[in-house]
Amino acid sequence: xxxxxxxxxxxxxxxxxxxxxxxxxxxxxxxxxxxxxxxxxxxxxxxxxxxxxxxxxxxxxxxxxxxxxxxxxxxxxxxxxxxxxxxxxxxxxxxxxxxxxxxxxxxxxxxxxxxxxxxxxxxxxxxxxxxxxx
Ligand code: ATP
Numbered sequence: 001x002x003x004x005x006x007x008x009x010x011x012x013x014x015x016x017x018x019x020x021x022x023x024x025x026x027x028x029x030x031x032x033x034x035x036x037x038x039x040x041x042x043x044x045x046x047x048x049x050x051x052x053x054x055x056x057x058x059x060x061x062x063x064x065x066x067x068x069x070x071x072x073x074x075x076x077x078x079x080x081x082x083x084x085x086x087x088x089x090x091x092x093x094x095x096x097x098x099x100x101x102x103x104x105x106x107x108x109x110x111x112x113x114x115x116x117x118x119x120x121x122x123x124x125x126x127x128x129x130x131x132x133x134x
Contacts, residue, residue, distance in 0.1 A: 003033065003134075004080040005126035007115040010068035013037070017105060018071050021114060024087055024101060025075055034074040034131050040066045047129055057110065064110055072130045081123055084116040 008021050026032070040048075045062045052058050077083060089100025093112050096103035106112045117123035127134055 001076050001078055002080045002120065002123070003074055003076045003127060004084050004117045004123050005115075005130060006073040006075055006084055006117075007065075008071040008073070009065060009111070009113060009115060010070050011064075011106075011111040012113040013069050013071055015105070015113075017101075017113060020105070021071075021101060022073075025073075025084060028077075028083060028087060030075040030077040030080055030083060032073060033076050034134060035071065036131075037069050037071050039069050042066055044129065048126065061110060074127055074131060074134060081117055081120065085118065088114050088116050 006021075006025070008018050012018065012021060022032070042062060045065045046053070049058065049061055049065070052061060055061075075084065087101055089096030089102040091102075091112060092109045093102040093106035096106070096112075098104060101114050102112050117126050
């Protein structure tokens with residue numbers, strides 16, 4: 001079994017898509033092990049997105065992710081990381097397949113509803129950042 005960090009980003013929370021996202025991941029068979037609604041301090045957002053620090057969209061991305069409450073989740077199951085990324089769809093929601101969360105609910109690359117860890121290393125780092133007690 002494997003754990004992954006999932007975020008329902010502030011756009012997803014504001015649009016009332018928390019139930020939709022949780023329902024899809026539970027239906028898939030992933031099991032929730034932690035969940036918390038919170039508004040991120042800039043410092044946590046900058047750490048979470050450290051790999052994008054030099055990108056032109058970094059400032060905007062940090063404004064977006066700190067701009068309202070998000071739902072942080074840890075889910076577990078066999079190949080949970082890959083399983084959730086398949087549910088989420090491609091980063092660019094216009095390219096994401098219909099039937100995926102981004103493909104069904106989003107139109108802009110920044111405001112793409114969800115985040116899911118992309119590797120076991122990033123899952124470990126991100127779970128430590130959001131839920132240090134786990
Ligand atoms: P996440 O890490 O949130 O699951 P991802 O791994 O699919 O997304 P990354 O390339 O790591 O995508 O980008 C992280 C986040 O930064 C994206 O989910 C999106 O919100 C934002 N982002 C990525 N590219 C752009 C861009 N060109 N312009 C604006 N925002 C972007």
